[in-house]
Amino acid sequence: MITVLDYGAGNVRSVINAIEKLGAPVHVAAGPRDIEKAEKLVFPGVGNFGSMMRVLAEKGFIPALNAYLKSDRPFLGICLGLQALFETSEEAPDISGLGFLAGSVKRFDIDLSVPHIGWNGVSIEQESAFFNNLGGEENFYFVHSYHVVPADPGVTLTTTTYGIEFVSSIKRGNVVAMQFHPEKSGPAGLTVFQNFIRPGPGRPPAIRRSGPTRLARRIVACLDVRGNDAGELVVTKGDRYDVREAGTVRNLGKPADLAKRYYEEGADEITFLNITGFRDFPLKDLPMLEVLRETSRHVFVPLTIGGGIRDYTDSGGKVYSALDVAAAYFRSGADKVSIGSDAVFVVEACLTAGGPIGRSAIEQISAVYGNQAVVISIDPRRVYVESARAGVGHVIETSIPGPKGERYCWFQCTVKGGREGRPVDAVTLAEVCESLGAGEILLNSIDRDGTNSGFDIELINAVAEAVSIPVIASSGAGAVSHFYEVFTRTTAEAALAAGIFHRHEVPIESVKRYLADKVAVRL
Numbered sequence: 001m002i003t004v005l006d007y008g009a010g011n012v013r014s015v016i017n018a019i020e021k022l023g024a025p026v027h028v029a030a031g032p033r034d035i036e037k038a039e040k041l042v043f044p045g046v047g048n049f050g051s052m053m054r055v056l057a058e059k060g061f062i063p064a065l066n067a068y069l070k071s072d073r074p075f076l077g078i079c080l081g082l083q084a085l086f087e088t089s090e091e092a093p094d095i096s097g098l099g100f101l102a103g104s105v106k107r108f109d110i111d112l113s114v115p116h117i118g119w120n121g122v123s124i125e126q127e128s129a130f131f132n133n134l135g136g137e138e139n140f141y142f143v144h145s146y147h148v149v150p151a152d153p154g155v156t157l158t159t160t161t162y163g164i165e166f167v168s169s170i171k172r173g174n175v176v177a178m179q180f181h182p183e184k185s186g187p188a189g190l191t192v193f194q195n196f197i198r199p200g201p202g203r204p205p206a207i208r209r210s211g212p213t214r215l216a217r218r219i220v221a222c223l224d225v226r227g228n229d230a231g232e233l234v235v236t237k238g239d240r241y242d243v244r245e246a247g248t249v250r251n252l253g254k255p256a257d258l259a260k261r262y263y264e265e266g267a268d269e270i271t272f273l274n275i276t277g278f279r280d281f282p283l284k285d286l287p288m289l290e291v292l293r294e295t296s297r298h299v300f301v302p303l304t305i306g307g308g309i310r311d312y313t314d315s316g317g318k319v320y321s322a323l324d325v326a327a328a329y330f331r332s333g334a335d336k337v338s339i340g341s342d343a344v345f346v347v348e349a350c351l352t353a354g355g356p357i358g359r360s361a362i363e364q365i366s367a368v369y370g371n372q373a374v375v376i377s378i379d380p381r382r383v384y385v386e387s388a389r390a391g392v393g394h395v396i397e398t399s400i401p402g403p404k405g406e407r408y409c410w411f412q413c414t415v416k417g418g419r420e421g422r423p424v425d426a427v428t429l430a431e432v433c434e435s436l437g438a439g440e441i442l443l444n445s446i447d448r449d450g451t452n453s454g455f456d457i458e459l460i461n462a463v464a465e466a467v468s469i470p471v472i473a474s475s476g477a478g479a480v481s482h483f484y485e486v487f488t489r490t491t492a493e494a495a496l497a498a499g500i501f502h503r504h505e506v507p508i509e510s511v512k513r514y515l516a517d518k519v520a521v522r523l
Contacts, residue, residue, distance in 0.1 A: 121209055378444060395410045442474055472492065
């Protein structure tokens, strides 16, 4: 029996699904007594260090956790479940950790994007059964802004390179904890869980990588989901955001089925964009919740859900906050939420007020679940102007002249599925959202959507150079060479596509094979 500590963190459901897929029964710890009785304990955590420790204290978990750790029974900590073992964290300097290990948790101070998001390798420093049946070259999924610094280097199990070499997992006796997420690391991650459930002789550090590890560029499969005319949720695809063909909604398949296919084909992440209105539904009955629950039973890479992450009132008059909606998505299997049109209105309010408004969905969700859980989806279009001083916000000189030969343009943010332009540009939007707590930018392009003409390199560079958080390039991919172009001409860390994957025009595995000897990718 594997006991999983669920104190109300993010996507615990995926950890449970991964363990159950391997045939092991799971008991969810509802109180301290469950920890005291546990034979093997998994402590998953996603979010904010201070929020986590406060909740653990409020629920009376801390004495039971300390007693369990001191007993040296099998323990697996994941992400915050690793950071909680240490004495302090720069994320919440006034709140103590469990103090099982001497040392602290520090924020990355590097010239790369923070959070560190994506698939990276590990270099094994000591013998451990956790790496049985692995070759040492596997990549695992990371998503964090802070890393542990043990006082005793002897507890280091693995290290990983991201700007610096940092400790990515520790081992002391039967206590093992890792910064990466095995439940989101595909077959390699499931093998780690298998080794925790049924350990054998340990693998020696001789299988460690030679040289530093590298962050792989991510290939993201996107599924636009909406109700068709029969009321069924289907995956569709727009042509410059028009999803109808011959009067009916394009139906490219069932969301959970397509997501499973992309996982098996090697997608590094899967994004659902819910483009169906749902204001009449009670929160527990939102159609996308069941899609996420079904998908997370079979798909062990990160899942992002976008659409409807806002305050709303259902037909019964019950009011839900954006944080309530996000929490329901996380509990159903999502790892990140994507905020689109509402982010534009938030930024407009901030610009009018001259600073943060303190109550936006971005601020609320990132405060509880961490900035890595909040993605901002931007839908800009080019607006051509005559000079660098015209237009709104950031104006660039473009190599793609406008209809009247204009040599300058700005990127206007839109809302309502691209139908309405707003007086704020994409660069300003990204900058303000980062300051509010967003951890990633999903950068679309209305001009390139459905054209198969390649990503808008100028747009991507304009935004990526203005922020220090990762950028996902989207819209326009039509050939494997377009992925190479975006990864070599911009600093985008991920590239997203939809229609070419749905229609088998450019399979995910073809993209990976093409990139394999050119840029770092997960194979």
